Amino acid sequence: MGMLDSVATRVAAGATVRFRPTGNSMAPLIRSRDLVTVAPVDPAAVQAGDIVLVRVAGAVYLHLVSAVDATGGRVQISNNRGRVNGWTGHARVFGICTEVEGAARPRLDGKLRCQP
Template sequence: MGWATEALRALARGEQVTIRPRGGSMRGRIEDGQRVTLGPVDPATVQAGDVVLVRWKGGVLLHLVKEATGDRVLIGNNLGRVNGWARRQDVVARVVQVHPR
């Protein structure tokens, strides 16, 4: 998982971490390589519109919460694609700052 391994360790210690996510799936909200700061989050507080780091199919994704229910969140990208439902307990961080380019 590369960068994610170190980020997950820092988040597990209760620390914020700044990363540079790659890819275009969050274009318009977070650009390819743009710095973002993640903070630990209580998954129960996550709501639609949040951008979260979530464990997904053996990896992690930085994606948008489209909908939130009692124990699940529907995640997708910023371009209209929906990945599916994830358990709230798989949400490990929330974006607390998107740094200017």
């Protein structure tokens, strides 16, 4: 189980988690080792351009929502370099990035899942 799997488990259970992901696929939105905050999300509320913590084809990513299929209850996930990771169902969308290095992400109203 990798670090993002562990974070996904905690966020799916209702926790807001701060961590430092590695990699450059989301630069310049998120640079390697930037401190990010991810909170539980209502998957039906996410929009293209949101950064979500999600499982696609068995791997967990902190990537962009590049398209939404509301009727099918799924989202398309891509990195910030144009690579599409694939489609995944709402049940595999665990959280939304709310902050990067202390700067709030836009368009969060109505998207956060209520804490238990």
